[in-house]
Ligand code: ADP
Ligand code: ASP
């Protein structure tokens with residue numbers, strides 16, 4: 505079998521952990537498998553590099569920032585290769601450039617175009633273990649790019665897809681995907697299986713256990729994906745197209761996202777075309793809008809509120825102020841002390857009252873809901889961010905009794 509294994513930052517944080525992971529890789533290699541391994545930077549290295557950059561220049565260019573951030577992964581792969589060498593395994597470490605990981609030029613959040621599999625195949629043919637730096641690629645100028653925080657998962661899935669690997673295993677510091685973050689909700693349950701669609705919603709709504717683009721790609725290419733622990737040797741969570749429901753689960757999980765800001769465009773004339781002008785202006789700047797709410801204001805005007813990622817908040821505000829005359833609003837209110845809490849579950853389409861149960865949990869906990877949005881398999885609410893953990897616990901208790 506051809507197996508792609510990815511190990512996150514905490515799994516390779518120090519020498520002892522590198523040795524433990526090398527043991528897992530060696531075990532699979534000894535079983536006769538072709539092994540491709542993707543690594544993240546050790547521990548908090550990426551955050552530390554960001555701090556280092558800020559000390560020198562608080563607003564560095566994104567190109568130079570990527571040049572710096574990509575170094576973390578290079579340290580990990582070299583150390584892992586050295587560890588396996590010491591154990592007498594044939595091994596080679598490769599950077600994104602060396603495997604032809606081509607991306608667009610969006611530094612800090614680059615999209616993968618293609619991977620040239622030649623080098624990897626040649627190394628595998630020599631029965632070498634191939635260790636690849638996650639999170640990084642190169643653009644058409646041959647400059648280094650990075651795929652966005654948590655992007656090593658996406659590297660692993662992209663390589664698994666390109667090589668038609670039999671399995672893609674994401675090893676991390678928890679035993680799989682849970683009904684909520686197990687570090688925040690002690691009663692959270694591990695899921696044996698979850699669908700690509702549910703996992704994509706959970707990841708997009710803030711469950712950091714998988715990078716959302718890795719799930720999108722796994723679905724598109726039908727990658728056989730599993731999330732499992734690098735500490736405890738037992739089956740994790742399989743992410744796949746359809747799952748067999750052992751018991752009727754109304755929802756699969758709860759996620760929260762603090763990277764949210766709410767903008768309220770106040771005093772928009774109640775006429776056709778005004779909402780269009782607001783959201784076209786934002787779309788032209790590639791700013792993603794999530795929950796939208798329109799309510800009646802005074803004197804034939806509406807207030808249009810919506811959420812964007814907090815990182816996009818300044819740009820969204822500037823963009824709308826530039827278009828103030830065309831849109832015709834009075835002013836903009838901005839809030840960042842908000843958080844989005846979401847429940848996700850494919851079972852929602854089949855049962856009624858799921859949203860009501862979520863709102864009941866929030867009502868019991870005396871948490872006020874500012875905005876609501878729903879899709880076929882998701883309900884999200886916007887609440888004050890200080891109540892985020894309390895809300896997740898209360899909702900979990902209501903649905904899972906723990
Ligand atoms: P890695 O460094 O291995 O990439 P991450 O920190 O990116 O690990 O992701 C693993 C973390 O995701 C866990 O430690 C856990 O706290 C968090 N997490 C959030 N939501 C969930 C969830 N629903 N199931 C499992 N883990 C979750
Ligand atoms: N090292 C990068 C980060 O911390 C990528 C990753 O870990 O997946 O975001």
Ligand code: MG
Pocket residue numbers: 512654657712713714715
């Ligand atoms: Mg991660």
